[in-house]
Amino acid sequence: MMHCFDNSICITQKQVGGGHETILKHINKRYLIRKLQEIEAMILNLIKRILRWGGVLLLSSRTLAMDIPVEITGVIQVPPCQVNNGKVIEVNFGDMSVTDVSNQRNRRKVTIPITCGYAQGTAYVKVTGTPMGSNKNVLMTNINNFGIALYQGDGTVRKLILGEGAGNGNETIGYPIEKGLSGKENGTFTFTVIPYRNGNSELRTGTFSATANMSIRYQ
Secondary structure, three states: OEEEEOOOEEEEEEEEOOEEEEEEEEEOHHHHHHHHHHHHHHHHHHHHHHHHHHHHHHHHHHHHOOOOOOOOOOOOOOOOOEEHHHOOOOOOOOOOOOOOOOOHHHOEEEEEEEEOOOOOOOEEEEEEOOEEOOEEEEEEOOOOOEEEEEEEOOOOOEEOOEOOEEEOOOOEEEEEOOOOEEOOOEEEEEEEEEEEEOOOOOOOOOOOOOOOEEEEEEO
């Protein structure tokens, strides 16, 4: 007996030894070719997927294996010296007559200890405070037309200028010390302070005061 399915494959059956034996009789060639092409297309599509995913994995592994730059930055600074053992520098003029406040006898010489962990190059001193008008070395007090003049060393030859002064690329360090410095790592700095009257203006009597900050370092 012959049976045909889907007009493509026909088979015959014959009885053998009390059972049935199915024999492939005819195969439509075009159907077989189409099926083979479909199988081939499936295989090619699978290969493309494998290659595509393999490329992604390879790219990912390469990305993970990239060298990452390391940037290290910092600033090397010269440490400031310790001035007066870290204590407040106090200058007391006592009582002065309003008629001779600018007299040289009211001059005070101040010598303070300095300790420098780094003492190479030029020593700089920075004194920050409020200057009195255009007088860059005169510190303003709480009394009008009255200030305190500052000088490097013992005497009035070299002015001790107020302000930020020179810079070292990171911060200001003041002005070079030309007088009054003795020693380096463990030394002293001497400066002179003199009451200063601005012109002939009348001065108000009473207690006066002035404040400033001082730092010393090498550069």
